[in-house]
Structures are given as structure tokens and as C-alpha cells.
Amino acid sequence: MYAFTQHRPATVRQAASLLAKQEEAKLLAGGHTLIPTMKLRLAGPKHLVDLSKVEGLSGIEMKGRSLTIGAMTTHVEVQTSPVVRENIPALAELAGKIGDPAVRHRGTIGGSLANNDPNADYPAAALGLGATIITNKRRIPADEFFKGLFETALEPDEIVTKVQFPKVNKAAYVKFPNPASRYALVGVFVSKRSSEIRVVVTGAGANGVFRVTAFEEALKKRFGAKSLEGLTVPADGMASDIHGSAEYRAHLIGVLARRAVAAAG
Amino acid sequence: MPAVALTVNGKPVTGDVDPRTLLVQFLRENLRLTGTHVGCDTSQCGACVVHVDGKAVKACTVFVWQIDGANITTIEGLADPNGPLHPMQEAFREHHGLQCGYCTPGMIMTAVDMVNRKGHDLDDPTIAISAAAPATITS
Ligand code: FES
Numbered sequence: 001m002y003a004f005t006q007h008r009p010a011t012v013r014q015a016a017s018l019l020a021k022q023e024e025a026k027l028l029a030g031g032h033t034l035i036p037t038m039k040l041r042l043a044g045p046k047h048l049v050d051l052s053k054v055e056g057l058s059g060i061e062m063k064g065r066s067l068t069i070g071a072m073t074t075h076v077e078v079q080t081s082p083v084v085r086e087n088i089p090a091l092a093e094l095a096g097k098i099g100d101p102a103v104r105h106r107g108t109i110g111g112s113l114a115n116n117d118p119n120a121d122y123p124a125a126a127l128g129l130g131a132t133i134i135t136n137k138r139r140i141p142a143d144e145f146f147k148g149l150f151e152t153a154l155e156p157d158e159i160v161t162k163v164q165f166p167k168v169n170k171a172a173y174v175k176f177p178n179p180a181s182r183y184a185l186v187g188v189f190v191s192k193r194s195s196e197i198r199v200v201v202t203g204a205g206a207n208g209v210f211r212v213t214a215f216e217e218a219l220k221k222r223f224g225a226k227s228l229e230g231l232t233v234p235a236d237g238m239a240s241d242i243h244g245s246a247e248y249r250a251h252l253i254g255v256l257a258r259r260a261v262a263a264a265g
Numbered sequence: 266m267p268a269v270a271l272t273v274n275g276k277p278v279t280g281d282v283d284p285r286t287l288l289v290q291f292l293r294e295n296l297r298l299t300g301t302h303v304g305c306d307t308s309q310c311g312a313c314v315v316h317v318d319g320k321a322v323k324a325c326t327v328f329v330w331q332i333d334g335a336n337i338t339t340i341e342g343l344a345d346p347n348g349p350l351h352p353m354q355e356a357f358r359e360h361h362g363l364q365c366g367y368c369t370p371g372m373i374m375t376a377v378d379m380v381n382r383k384g385h386d387l388d389d390p391t392i393a394i395s396a397a398a399p400a401t402i403t404s
Contacts, residue, residue: 006284006330035326036308102314102321181309
């Protein structure tokens with residue numbers, strides 16, 4: 001691991017100014033992607049700005065029809081929150097399927113979204129529920145947030161502070177996990193909010209999380225697994241590696257989408 | 266060099282560390298508590314699991330300064346050194362739940378965490394699913 005200096009700011013403003021001032025500075029949330037990456041010397045920040053002492057970055061709150069989750073809220077907090085379970089149970093379920101218990105004790109929602117790993121679960125929930133990512137500067141709709149592999153709309157000194165999820169009528173997430181890492185080989189998130197239907201895929205796309213508009217159109221006519229019968233996603237543009245070919249991943253999307261729609265009821 | 270102060274197995278400890286020092290290094294190299302092992306060093310296997318403020322955490326994936334002030338329990342702190350084994354250690358011994366033994370400290374700390382979290386909800390199916398997972402206990 002390359003040497004670095006650690007910083008522990010107490011406010012978002014201090015964290016942002018450290019990010020802007022220090023050369024090659026990176027934010028540290030739960031650290032469950034960044035630390036392994038630093039060990040491999042794939043990342044070598046000169047400054048680490050730890051967010052764990054920053055006030056007001058964690059917590060879960062339901063206001064009206066929207067659920068707000070602080071960026072430093074851990075996966076286990078989302079998984080076990082009665083508020084999440086009651087209002088968007090699919091989100092609690094998804095959080096409970098990330099990694100293993102030790103990962104869920106440290107990993108955070110803000111860290112996962114800002115990292116935008118193409119196999120991560122939270123990007124599927126954010127895009128699949130039409131969430132809004134709130135930063136120290138602005139509000140970014142999920143549709144405009146994810147920009148490809150490990151790329152987001154975030155600017156260099158921008159910090160995710162909260163994520164806002166609208167309450168939906170129906171939602172479910174089904175994933176085919178890699179048996180060792182529990183990352184999604186393919187994961188499909190579906191949701192229905194009045195006339196808006198979203199079918200979102202993580203793990204499969206060569207460019208990260210994406211919506212399957214053909215499936216969404218079919219589900220608009222009738223929201224049921226039958227509506228997806230015979231529909232497929234082309235293997236073109238799918239990721240391919242030792243865990244699964246592009247064709248296999250494309251096939252799994254169809255299977256998991258039907259299961260997710262059935263689970264959403 | 267960040268200064269850290271922790272409670273490890275009930276005893277206060279302090280140290281001045283290089284910022285790169287991981288919790289597992291601090292435990293093994295500074296405190297000579299070598300019961301916690303490094304298996305994969307890539308945050309997957311769980312051999313290095315200890316309890317940080319009562320929760321299972323991979324000691325290979327936390328810088329020690331991140332958890333300054335925390336209360337840590339390692340495999341060495343589970344049972345009284347002069348008393349009987351912790352019931353989970355005894356259960357692993359009784360049922361030959363060791364295989365080569367290298368990752369056993371992490372598996373025991375993970376299993377204790379599972380009991381702490383699930384209590385009486387910890388039924389046979391949950392245990393079976395966890396045992397079926399090849400490397401990491403998932404529930
Ligand atoms: S050594 Fe494998 S998870 Fe820490």
C-alpha cells in the first residue's frame with residue numbers, strides 16, 4: 001500500500017474543502033472497496049478523508065412518501081430498519097444480500113453508490129426505484145447519476161450526503177450472486193409506481209447498471225411475469241468473464257426479471 | 266503518526282501507528298495477539314473476523330485509526346484464559362468444525378456474532394445455508 005495522510009473532518013464543509021485543497025485526496029466511508037483497492041496499489045490516494053466523524057451523515061427517515069437514508073448508513077442498518085422494512089421492503093432485502101455480515105457492518109450506501117461498481121447491488125436499487133442522490137452541492141436523479149464503469153456524475157469535491165427513495169407500489173430484487181464474493185453476477189430490480197415501471201439490471205452490463213426499456217414497455221400492459229415470456233436481451237454489450245459469458249448473463253436477465261416481477265406480486 | 270487508544274479484550278491499549286496499519290496488523294504485530302489470522306487479505310474469507318463494539322468486522326479491512334476508541338474482542342478474549350472454553354469454541358471442538366484450523370478463529374467469532382444477532386431466530390435452515398456457503402458465512 002502506498003503511504004497517505006489521514007484526515008477526520010467533523011463537518012461536510014470541512015471534508016469538501018480537504019477534497020478540494022489536497023492533491024489526490026479520496027473519501028473513505030466504510031472502506032470495503034477502497035481499502036482492498038489500495039492494498040493492490042490500484043488506488044494510491046495521498047490523502048484519505050474519513051467521513052465517520054462527520055455529523056448528520058447517517059440515519060433513516062420517512063417523510064410523506066419519501067424515504068431518506070444518510071450516506072454513511074451501513075448495509076445492516078438498512079437491512080434491519082423497521083422503517084425501511086415497512087415502506088420499501090425490497091430495499092431492506094437487497095441490503096441484506098450484500099456481501100456477508102461483516103461487510104454489512106462496515107459498508108455504506110453512499111460509498112456503494114459513489115463507487116458504482118458494475119456488480120454492486122445498491123446502484124440497481126437507486127436506479128430501480130428512481131431515487132435522488134443528494135450531495136453537498138445539488139440533487140442528482142439516479143437516471144443521470146450512473147455514467148459507466150466506476151463512473152458517476154459526481155464532481156471531484158462533491159460528497160454524497162443522502163439518498164432519497166420514493167415509495168413505490170411494488171418492488172423486488174432478485175440476484176444471482178457470485179458464490180464467493182456475493183457480488184451480483186446478475187441482479188434485476190423491478191418496481192412499479194403508479195404508471196412508472198422500472199426494470200434495472202446490475203452485474204451484467206459491460207457499462208454498469210442499466211434499464212431494460214423493452215421489458216418495462218411489456219410490463220406497462222400488464223404487470224406480471226407472463227408479460228415477459230419470450231422476451232430476451234441481446235448478448236451484445238454484456239460483460240463476459242470467467243464467471244459467465246455475455247450470452248449466459250443475457251439469459252439470466254430474462255430469468256431473473258420474471259422472478260423479480262413474480263416476487264413483486 | 267496517528268495515536269490510537271483501544272480496549273482489547275477488556276484491557277486498554279495505546280499505540281502510535283503508520284496510517285496504513287490495519288486492525289489485524291495492530292493486533293498481531295503490536296499486541297502480539299496472533300490468534301486472529303489473515304487468510305485472503307482481500308476482504309472475502311472472514312479468517313480475520315474480530316468484534317468491534319460487539320459486531321463482527323474483517324480486521325484486514327479497517328485501518329486501526331478508523332476505530333480509535335473502540336472496544337475489540339478477539340479469539341483470545343472469548344473465554345477466560347484459566348477457565349473452560351467459550352461454548353462456541355467447545356461446540357467447534359466437539360463437532361470437529363476445524364478442518365485445517367487456520368480460519369477457525371474467524372469462523373468462531375463470526376458464529377458468535379450470528380448468535381448475538383439472531384438469538385432464538387437462529388434455526389437449522391439458517392445454519393445449513395451458512396454452512397453451505399463455501400468461504401464466507403452469509404447470514
Ligand atoms: S483475511 Fe480474508 S477477509 Fe480478512
